[in-house]
Amino acid sequence: MSKKSAYISVDVLRAIAALGVFYYHTHIGTLLANYSGIKAIRYTDAFGATFAVPLFFLISGYCIHLSNIKYLEQKQSLPLKKYYIKRFLRIYPPYLLALLASIATNVITDHSYHVSIPDVIYHTLLLQGFSQSYFNKINVVLWTITTEMAFYILYPIFYHLRLKYSINKALLTTFIVSVFSIAYVSTMTTINLPQRFFVLNIWFAWCCGAWIADNYIFNPQVFKHKLIIFAYLLIVILFTPSLFFMHKTGLQIVTDQLDILIWGGPLLWFLQLEPWFRKNQSLVLKIVVSVGLSSYSLYLFHEPLLSLKNYLVHQLLPPVIQPFGVAVGVLFIPVITWFSYQYVEKPFITSKRKTQVDNEIQNSNIGPLFNDTI
Numbered sequence: 001m002s003k004k005s006a007y008i009s010v011d012v013l014r015a016i017a018a019l020g021v022f023y024y025h026t027h028i029g030t031l032l033a034n035y036s037g038i039k040a041i042r043y044t045d046a047f048g049a050t051f052a053v054p055l056f057f058l059i060s061g062y063c064i065h066l067s068n069i070k071y072l073e074q075k076q077s078l079p080l081k082k083y084y085i086k087r088f089l090r091i092y093p094p095y096l097l098a099l100l101a102s103i104a105t106n107v108i109t110d111h112s113y114h115v116s117i118p119d120v121i122y123h124t125l126l127l128q129g130f131s132q133s134y135f136n137k138i139n140v141v142l143w144t145i146t147t148e149m150a151f152y153i154l155y156p157i158f159y160h161l162r163l164k165y166s167i168n169k170a171l172l173t174t175f176i177v178s179v180f181s182i183a184y185v186s187t188m189t190t191i192n193l194p195q196r197f198f199v200l201n202i203w204f205a206w207c208c209g210a211w212i213a214d215n216y217i218f219n220p221q222v223f224k225h226k227l228i229i230f231a232y233l234l235i236v237i238l239f240t241p242s243l244f245f246m247h248k249t250g251l252q253i254v255t256d257q258l259d260i261l262i263w264g265g266p267l268l269w270f271l272q273l274e275p276w277f278r279k280n281q282s283l284v285l286k287i288v289v290s291v292g293l294s295s296y297s298l299y300l301f302h303e304p305l306l307s308l309k310n311y312l313v314h315q316l317l318p319p320v321i322q323p324f325g326v327a328v329g330v331l332f333i334p335v336i337t338w339f340s341y342q343y344v345e346k347p348f349i350t351s352k353r354k355t356q357v358d359n360e361i362q363n364s365n366i367g368p369l370f371n372d373t374i
Contacts (some may be wrong), residue, residue, distance in 0.1 A: 008277040009270040010059060010287075011292030013214060016297035017055040021141065022302050025049025026330055028180035053144055054259035056299075057202065061209025064155055069217055071159075078159045087152040089348040092126075095145050097344055098300035099123050102139040105304035109311040113137060131321060132192045139303050143197070150199035151206050158207055167214045171207055178204035184251050194276075196253055205260035212267060223268060235261045291334055298334055305333045 023029065029045035032038075064087075071078055103115050115138055122134045129135065129146025136143050161170035181200035185191060215222045222228060239262045242255040277285065291298065309329035317325045 008285075008289060009274045010063065011289045011295075012277065013267065013270055014060055015288045015292035017052040017059070018291060018298045020048035020052035020055075021331070022048070023297060024052070025140075025303060040090065044074040051259055054256070056144070056204075057063040057147075057151075057166075057206050057261045058209040058263045060151065061206040062267065063209075064152070064211045065159075065210030065213040066217075068159060069213070072214075073164065074195050075163065078156050079165065080156055084152075086368070090345075091145065091149060091152070093348055094297055094300055094340065094344050095126075095142070096124070097340070098118065098180070098297075098304070099138065099142065101301060105308050106138065109307050114118060129197070130194050134192055135193050139298060139300075141303060143193070145300075147197060147199050147202075148161060152200070152202070155210075158210060162214065167211055167218075171204070173210045174204040174207040177260040178202065178257070185253060192251070201253055201258060202256060205257045208261060208264060209267070210279070216268075216271060232265055275323060292336060294338045294345075296347060297340035301337050301340060302333055306330075309333070311344060346369065
């Protein structure tokens with residue numbers, strides 16, 4: 001099969017990232033450490049706290065570029081109107097519902113933070129990621145959607161450079177922009193969260209996902225080039241000490257790039273496993289892919305659902321069975337978000353484009369579960 005049909009491997013990675021964030025915000029590692037007495041277990045929360053969102057960003061760059069490869073093959077300009085409408089419908093309707101659910105949950109649970117009108121306006125307009133006051137107030141994960149939408153807005157620039165010049169020159173341009181952006185932010189006395197995660201700071205790292213997609217289709221031999229191997233080894237070497245210095249002001253902006261770039265190797269490895277995924281259709285794999293397909297909804301809704309679950313358990317259940325209620329509630333959240341994917345996300349996912357490979361996939365034993373949902 002064509003490399004363009006590498007969807008299962010990407011959905012598995014999406015599931016890993018989404019479950020990592022979910023695991024962290026559920027505090028499973030901390031709870032297991034407290035109950036077992038093994039303090040080291042609490043460090044398992046670190047993946048969702050630090051590395052899951054960077055994985056999402058790299059996957060995003062890969063998928064957005066992959067979904068537009070057909071225009072590059074025909075040497076066509078990116079149809080901007082169609083592109084922006086598709087991106088908006090893919091990301092905003094579920095986001096808006098999650099925002100409303102988060103506000104409602106804050107009201108129902110009498111949360112300590114009372115939502116203000118300006119906060120709602122900022123979040124409705126997807127501007128919270130640029131505001132220190134509202135960065136992570138209503139729902140702590142929604143700031144990343146600001147960054148993601150900004151990446152979508154900037155992508156046509158990257159595509160144009162790729163079409164007119166080359167993928168390497170396009171990536172080099174983003175590298176120069178990110179270097180200047182990081183240098184400017186680093187001159188500030190104090191760096192707040194919106195400045196640290198400003199979209200131009202991490203634009204290069206996001207576009208590395210697009211670079212991987214482009215070369216995986218058009219020039220896969222490049223991944224065996226000594227310069228590319230050396231560059232990735234350098235990333236690994238720099239990444240390791242960054243784990244110990246990431247909390248120091250001034251270094252965080254740099255380590256944020258490494259947190260994204262380090263996933264380049266695992267992404268390529270998972271793409272190489274695509275034939276194996278297609279041959280081994282186990283129940284576990286189907287469940288994981290289902291989580292991957294609904295990962296956006298799980299990411300958006302898990303925070304308000306966790307808050308609502310905790311509130312209802314403590315209000316409705318006697319203390320003796322509250323731990324059981326909490327555990328059951330945690331297991332039900334991915335199921336609920338799967339329905340969000342089916343009835344909120346999926347209606348807005350356009351799937352008119354059918355390739356010969358897509359038809360082969362649908363006619364195989366894989367079934368509709370693994371259709372392209374980029």
